[in-house]
Amino acid sequence: MSLGRASESFSLPPWKRIMGKAMVEKQREMSEGIFWVVIGGMICILAFQYGLGSFRAPAPGFVAFLTGILIGGVGAVMILSKRFSMGRVKGTTRGAGQGISAIPWSRLAYTMMFLIAYAILMDPLGYIASTFLAMFGLFFDWEKKNWLWSAFFSITVSLVSYLVFEVWLHCQLPRGILPWW
């Protein structure tokens, strides 16, 4: 166990070993603060272009300008609080703190690819055809290679959801290449 930890620490780059994990974390949170200062600044500039008006007659950019100041100000406080404190507030959000390497990027990218394709194809192909393609991709299990199961489920889901939402609930879904539906 100790050997594992020792080898792990030796695998870290020298600057990381010197600074320690807490310092790296602190630096990361400071960069977060810088990010928000930049975002706040950009909002202020955008708001300025729409006019700020005066307190007597506020213009369309007035509240957005205040919002930019709020975001930038909080970003500045983030930087300062990390600059002067060594402690850090523990996060409790699910998935937070998980190492980037632990995230299954391929699975996320695969899902996102189908979602983006679904959004792009929904209008030209229509609801039924695009839903079938998207559902087939999402139901398909690359380990089990369940072609038939995925195809059956995709067709069923496309048709049943069409009947429920378009025919029964009168939601407006695109017709695309199947205009008679």
Next chain:
Amino acid sequence: MSVLSDLFYGFGIALQPWNLLSCFIGVFIGTLVGVLPGIGPAGAMSLLLPVTFGMSPVTGIIMLAGIYYGTMYGGSTTSILVNIPGEAASIVTCLDGHQMALKGRAGPALGIAAFGSFIAGTGCIIGLIFMTNALAGVALVFGPTEYFSLMCLGLSLVTYLTQGSILRGLVMAGVGLFLSQIGQDVVTGQTRFSFGLRGLIDGVGLVPVIMGLFGISEVLLNIETLGEQRAIMKTSFRHLFPTWEDWRKSAAPIGRGTIIGFFLGILPGGGALISSFVSYAAEKWFSKHPEEFGKGAIEGVAGPESANNAASTSGFIPLFSLGIPSNVIMALLLGALMIHGLKPGPLMITERPDVFWGTVASLYVGNAMLLMLNLPLIGLWVQVLKVPYRTLFPLILLFCFIGAYSISANVFDLYVMLIFGVLGYVLRKKNYECAPLVLAFVLGPMMEKNLRQALILFDGNLSVFITRPLSLAALVVSVLLLLTAVIPFVQKRRSEVIVEDD
């Protein structure tokens, strides 16, 4: 007497066949959503929002409200049987509920959760009737200064009560405020921050934002652990009714949970989650055997389950009386009411009594339906739990797409939803909460309108915000809450409390 006749009028509306059916659909879907981890009440309500367009406002609101309190019931089932909360407000039920199930007492745990929720929901409806009327009467004298300051207080409270850093909550509120500025200016009608995109001329849609932040991002988080199996308790459901001893132990916790949930539910940001934690802590404090908590104490199920249901009912009070939503769900309901051409606020009770009293009566009808649904159908919910997430997540994504698209039949909304889905995923990974963003996004236009009205009305005199007592009080509390973000001791203590709660 007047209240009683108004309530009878409400029951007359709620018991109409279409309203009964919409209430049933709402609570059924709500329970299903509560049982299934991966889609919350906000996502489910967003999905069904376009469906309500063809209904009368009261029928639509009854269905959406049913989904909300239905999830509170359904969430307890997964907490007790699988040790996975179907809904955030049921997290605390896992502690003792699942322990009871491990000891072969899943039936009484589910039973007391359902009965406690029913009793709390019923009790809170009475409070809701009187409190809403009283608050609405007071709110009639509020001006734009008071409204602006109250909205600031609401946002500050939500930010303060978010898990993790207050600063991150504040940034999220700021981002939500900015997003609400996109589109046409509320006063001059000028288009702003649309970046030349036609889809942004009318602003960013609430439903795609909520679907993205709460639906898509939740799925993206869940598919990280796609291969993991859920272990479901094998238990007999023949004895769902708690024993007399169970009732004796649970009576006081149900009463306390109802009171705690009722008052915390009114507070912006309080909601079902906080009230369930507070109720659990209170029961542990009141108990003569606190050491039994976490090992299957029925009080640890009865109190929090009553509290979360009470809070979900009392959350309607600020919405109906002031037109200010206290949490994301109420923000969505506010959006739904506005889409139906209604303006929630002090005048709604007199201008649209059918919507107010019909919804209030439907809460009672819905609670009775839930009691009847949950106990006999527990076997069905267990079967639903057995559906693997691999089969479930494409369906959740499909519902998100249908919900976002059918709002305005525009593909642009799908892109917005996907962008917010990825944004929500990244934000949650980075420990940012999405609730302040959504609440600020909904309150933004109202805050801007009231601020600018107040400034124009009082000739740019900023002191008006501190010379009016209510406005001053709201702003002082807001500032004090936010100052805690920079006071290290308070920040440390607050984070410790949140970690303890978890």
